[in-house]
Amino acid sequence: xxxxxxxxxxxxxxxxxxxxIIIFPFYWMIASSLKTxxxxxxxxxxxxxxxxxxxxxxxxxxxNILRALLNSVIVTVGAVVLGVAVGAPAAYGxxxxxxxxxxxxxxxxxxxWMLIPVVVLIPFYLLAADLRMIDNPIMLILIYQTxxxxxxxxxxxxxxxAVPIALEEAALLDGMSKFGIFLRITLPLTIPGITVAAILxxxxxxxxxxYAFILTPGTDARTAPTVMMSYLGGYIIPWGRVMASxxxxxxxxxxxxxxxxxxxARGLTLxxxx
Amino acid sequence: MAQIAIDGVTKRYxxxxxxxxxxxxxxEGEFMVLLGPSGCGKTTLLRMIAGLETPTTGxxxxxxxxxxxxxxxxxxxxxxxxxxxxxxxxxxRENIALGLKLRGVTQAEIASRIERVANLVQIAPYLERxxxxxxxxxxxxxxxxxxxxxxxxxxxxxxxLSNIDAQLRTVMRAELLRIHRKTGMTTIYVTHDQExxxxxxxxxxxxxxxxxxxxxxxxxxxxxxGNAFVARFIGAPRMNLIRLTHRxxxxxxxxxxxxxxxxxxxxxxxxxLFLGFRGEEAxxxxxxxGEAIIEGxxxxxxxxxxxxxxxxxxxxxxxxxxxxxxxEALWREGDRMALAxxxxxxxxxxxxxxxxxxxx
Numbered sequence: 001x002x003x004x005x006x007x008x009x010x011x012x013x014x015x016x017x018x019x020x021i022i023i024f025p026f027y028w029m030i031a032s033s034l035k036t037x038x039x040x041x042x043x044x045x046x047x048x049x050x051x052x053x054x055x056x057x058x059x060x061x062x063x064n065i066l067r068a069l070l071n072s073v074i075v076t077v078g079a080v081v082l083g084v085a086v087g088a089p090a091a092y093g094x095x096x097x098x099x100x101x102x103x104x105x106x107x108x109x110x111x112x113w114m115l116i117p118v119v120v121l122i123p124f125y126l127l128a129a130d131l132r133m134i135d136n137p138i139m140l141i142l143i144y145q146t147x148x149x150x151x152x153x154x155x156x157x158x159x160x161x162a163v164p165i166a167l168e169e170a171a172l173l174d175g176m177s178k179f180g181i182f183l184r185i186t187l188p189l190t191i192p193g194i195t196v197a198a199i200l201x202x203x204x205x206x207x208x209x210x211y212a213f214i215l216t217p218g219t220d221a222r223t224a225p226t227v228m229m230s231y232l233g234g235y236i237i238p239w240g241r242v243m244a245s246x247x248x249x250x251x252x253x254x255x256x257x258x259x260x261x262x263x264x265a266r267g268l269t270l271x272x273x274x
Numbered sequence: 275m276a277q278i279a280i281d282g283v284t285k286r287y288x289x290x291x292x293x294x295x296x297x298x299x300x301x302e303g304e305f306m307v308l309l310g311p312s313g314c315g316k317t318t319l320l321r322m323i324a325g326l327e328t329p330t331t332g333x334x335x336x337x338x339x340x341x342x343x344x345x346x347x348x349x350x351x352x353x354x355x356x357x358x359x360x361x362x363x364x365x366x367r368e369n370i371a372l373g374l375k376l377r378g379v380t381q382a383e384i385a386s387r388i389e390r391v392a393n394l395v396q397i398a399p400y401l402e403r404x405x406x407x408x409x410x411x412x413x414x415x416x417x418x419x420x421x422x423x424x425x426x427x428x429x430x431x432x433x434x435l436s437n438i439d440a441q442l443r444t445v446m447r448a449e450l451l452r453i454h455r456k457t458g459m460t461t462i463y464v465t466h467d468q469e470x471x472x473x474x475x476x477x478x479x480x481x482x483x484x485x486x487x488x489x490x491x492x493x494x495x496x497x498x499x500g501n502a503f504v505a506r507f508i509g510a511p512r513m514n515l516i517r518l519t520h521r522x523x524x525x526x527x528x529x530x531x532x533x534x535x536x537x538x539x540x541x542x543x544x545x546x547l548f549l550g551f552r553g554e555e556a557x558x559x560x561x562x563x564g565e566a567i568i569e570g571x572x573x574x575x576x577x578x579x580x581x582x583x584x585x586x587x588x589x590x591x592x593x594x595x596x597x598x599x600x601x602e603a604l605w606r607e608g609d610r611m612a613l614a615x616x617x618x619x620x621x622x623x624x625x626x627x628x629x630x631x632x633x634x
Contacts, residue, residue, distance in 0.1 A: 166359035169326050174373035174424075175347040188363045 029250070033243035040239050055240030056248075063227055064219065065245050071216070072206055072223040072249075075137045079144035079205040080198050086145065087152030088194065092182055094153065095160035096168075106157065113150035117210050120146070128215055135221035143211050148201040155200070159193035160186060196263045199256045206253060224249045277302040277460045278323065278428060283332030285318055285484075292318050294484045295332070303458045305451075307475035309465055311507075315484040316464045320430050323462060325349050337427055347376075352421030353430040356437065358413045360405040366416050367401040373424045391423040394453060410438040414446060422457055431463045435470065447473055468508050472496065480504050502628040505550050505621060511583065514594040515548040516568070517625055527566075527622075531589035534566035535617055540631055543622070547631075550621035553583075553596030558605075561614035568594060572609045586611070 032040050034051040059065045094106050124143055125134075133139040163186050171181045187194070209225040216222045222230075228249070231242050280298040284291065293315045300306045308316040321327045323334060325346030334342050341349050352373075360369050367388060374384045392398040395415040405413055414434060421429050434450075435443045451474060454461055465471050471478050472492040480487040480495065480503075487507075488500040499505035505513045518529040520543050527534040527549060534549060551566070561567035570586035573593070581597045584605055588594060596613065605611060622631040 164357060164359065166355045166357050167361060169324075169346075170353070170355060170359035170420075171361070171372070172326070172346045173324060173351065173353050174420075175376035176372075185361060 026250075026254075029243050029246050032239060033247045035240070037238075037240050040243075055244035058238070059241045059244040059248070063230070063241060063245065065224065065227055065248060067220070068222055068224040068227045069248060071137060071221060072225075075140045075144070075212075075223055076202050076205045078137065078141040079148050080202045082141060083145055083148030083152050083201055084194060084198055087149045087197075088156055088187070089182070090149070091153045091156035092160050092186065095157045096165075106153075109150040109153045113147055113154065115146060117146075121210065121214060124211070125214055135216050135218040137216070137221060139215055140208075140212060140223070143215070144205045144208065147204055151201045151204065152197045155197040156190065156193060159190045159197075163189050192263065196260045199260045203253050203256055206249075277304070277337060278462070279333075279335040280319070280323075281333040281335065283319070283322065283329045283334065285315070285322065285327065286330045292484050293322075293329075296484070296486060298479060298486065298489070300460060300462060303460055305454050305461045305463065305474060305476045307463045307465060307471040307478045308481060309468060309471040309475075309478050309507075310481035310487075312466055314481040316466075316481050317432055319481075320353075320432055320462060320464050323428070324351055324353050324430050349428075350426050351428045351430055352424050352426035354414075354417045354421055354432065354434045356433045358405075358417040358434075358437075360413055360416055360420075362405055365402050365404055366397060366408070366419075369405070369416060370420050370423045373420065377424070387423045387425075391419045394422065394456065395419045395449075411442045411446065414438055418450075418453065422453065422459070425459075427460060429459045429461050431461065433465055434463075435465075436467075443470075450474060469510060472508070480507060482507075498630070498632075499550075499621065500630050502548050502550070502623040502625075502630075505548075505623065505630075509552060511553055511595050511597065513550050513552050513621070514596075515550045515623070516588065516592045516594065518547055518549060518590070520545055520547050529590060531569035532567070533561075534568075534615075534620060535564055537617060537620065537622070540622070543631065544624045544626065546625040548621075548623040548625050548628075550623060551594075551615045551619055553594070555619040556594075556596045556613040556615045558596075558598070558611060559614055560612060564617050566615045566617065566620055567612055568615065569610065569612045570594065572605045572607050572611060575605060575607060586613070 033055050034053070035046070035049055036052060036054070039046050039049055090109075094102055128134050128136075128139045131139070167185055167189075168181050171185050172178075176184070207225065208223075209229065212223040212226050213229055216226065224245070227245055228242065231237055231245075278298075278300040280296055283293055283296045285293040296315075296319065298306075298319075308319060310316050318327060322329055323336075325341070325344060329342060332342075333340055336349060336351070360366075361372070364372065370388050370391065371384050374387065379387070388401070389398070392401055395418050397412060397415050397419055400408060400412060400416075405416065408416065414437075417434065435446055438446065447470060463471075463474060465474075472495075475492055477489060477491055478495055479489045482503055488495055488504045490498075490500075495504060495508050499508060499513070502515060505515060516529075516532065518527065518532065520527055522542065522545065525536070527536060527543075527547065532549070536543065549566075551568075556568075568586075568588065570588040572584060573587040574585040576583040576585075577600070578597070580600055582600055582602075583595060583597050586594045586596070594613070623629065624631060
């Protein structure tokens with residue numbers, strides 16, 4: 001028994017250590033965002049201080065971070081809605097129909113997801129310039145499909161396969177059309193899986209810096225991560241505002257992550273059906 | 275007129291032939307059971323009648339119309355799936371209503387049909403529940419209700435009782451019969467359980483390796499199996515089949531410890547034979563004139579409650595099994611004994627082809 005307890009003690013300490021490594025930066029970010037510029041660099045660090053929100057006010061007023069967040073929301077939601085609308089039927093087709101090349105197409109989606117953005121960045125920039133769509137959120141929404149659609153397809157193929165075929169056959173005998181079955185039987189049963197795919201894709205879209213930095217350089221169209229880049233240009237880096245903006249940008253990602261962590265932990269094998 | 279006619283239907287998956295030029299006709303209102311071991315093609319046949327599979331060759335007629343290429347929705351067939359296939363995200367009421375709505379039945383008519391069907395299969399208290407909240411037996415009833423409410427001209431059932439426990443199964447069997455009497459729906463029922471088939475079917479189609487072995491009433495199939503496969507498949511315990519060699523010209527079938535009269539009108543017998551008899555039709559003791567006698571040594575005695583089952587080792591190494599009521603007589607392992615079988619209960623099969631040898 002003694003050995004068991006020592007083992008579980010080590011186990012606990014190890015987990016606590018990992019948690020510390022992960023949580024500490026978040027703590028530092030939040031704490032710094034609530035400190036004055038002087039407190040941020042005090043050594044030894046001040047652990048107890050009166051929170052002050054001047055950095056947030058400055059980020060909102062000087063850097064128009066709220067506008068950038070709204071742009072991010074528009075681009076992310078747009079990219080996810082379009083990606084699911086395109087990816088879900090594609091995944092359904094791959095899950096339910098056997099046809100020549102279906103395995104290759106599925107593999108192609110996965111490899112597309114691994115695409116290194118820099119490779120296509122310049123062609124996309126030239127295309128956007130020709131189309132006069134620099135600083136246009138629609139351009140970002142379209143370009144984000146390069147990773148949103150593959151991710152959605154990759155996650156949903158197995159989700160659709162998990163829906164018993166007998167359900168669809170029963171609906172067929174009940175007189176439902178094939179598209180009706182997809183919309184009214186299969187899709188409702190995979191909502192948990194679709195939600196996970198949408199949130200994951202949303203996090204990727206939200207976090208994108210490279211495409212957004214190049215394609216939406218203007219202050220009106222820029223997305224939130226791009227604002228972070230703008231802080232790095234001057235003689236002084238305004239760390240209070242950096243941290244306040246970082247809190248506002250990472251907040252939605254953390255909330256999204258928490259919302260789906262249960263499913264992620266289960267290896268995305270959702271027991272939704274049955 | 276046949277309600278359903280299967281006309282020379284073949285089904286191939288690549289090189290595998292699942293059904294081989296199969297013919298079958300089912301009468302209006304009939305309860306037809308497709309019986310056979312797994313992989314015999316019975317479920318494939320059912321799915322082809324439903325329209326979920328297309329025959330490679332041949333025709334399927336329902337009510338005189340060729341439906342071979344008609345999509346399932348337009349065939350007017352209902353199906354109870356082995357897994358029930360209830361829509362998990364809909365209540366029982368919605369499950370039953372869906373097929374009716376899609377067929378343009380009015381709201382009022384849907385409500386009244388659901389009420390009628392729910393009472394018939396006794397699920398009225400569960401109408402607002404989701405399938406998850408129901409037991410296996412209740413789900414089975416809902417699946418049945420979904421088909422009955424549609425009032426299809428043909429109802430198909432794919433091993434609907436295989437997922438519920440043995441006790442409930444006998445209850446549901448009686449219920450299926452009662453519901454069939456009430457609705458009079460032409461029913462095709464797939465099972466691998468011969469007892470279920472015997473209990474339910476107006477007629478049984480025994481299938482094996484993609485072809486029909488025999489079609490007949492349960493009684494015909496039990497009393498007059500058309501071949502050795504059917505003889506072995508139907509009845510529990512199964513029919514005893516003893517392989518022996520017949521000397522041409524002999525006036526009886528004889529082997530070591532066995533003597534059986536040759537039924538009149540059989541003509542010349544093949545040399546390689548199966549002599550078949552059911553344990554319940556054998557009587558311990560000496561044979562009288564015209565009966566067959568089989569001698570052997572008691573190998574194993576099993577006590578099954580109401581009956582005892584005796585395994586007899588015959589002289590040539592073959593085995594015969596029979597059952598007697600409990601306490602009738604006690605044989606001990608190692609005893610030598612004889613069984614007498616009335617001639618009318620003897621079955622002879624050509625051991626080569628398996629076909630039954632019958633007079634006429």
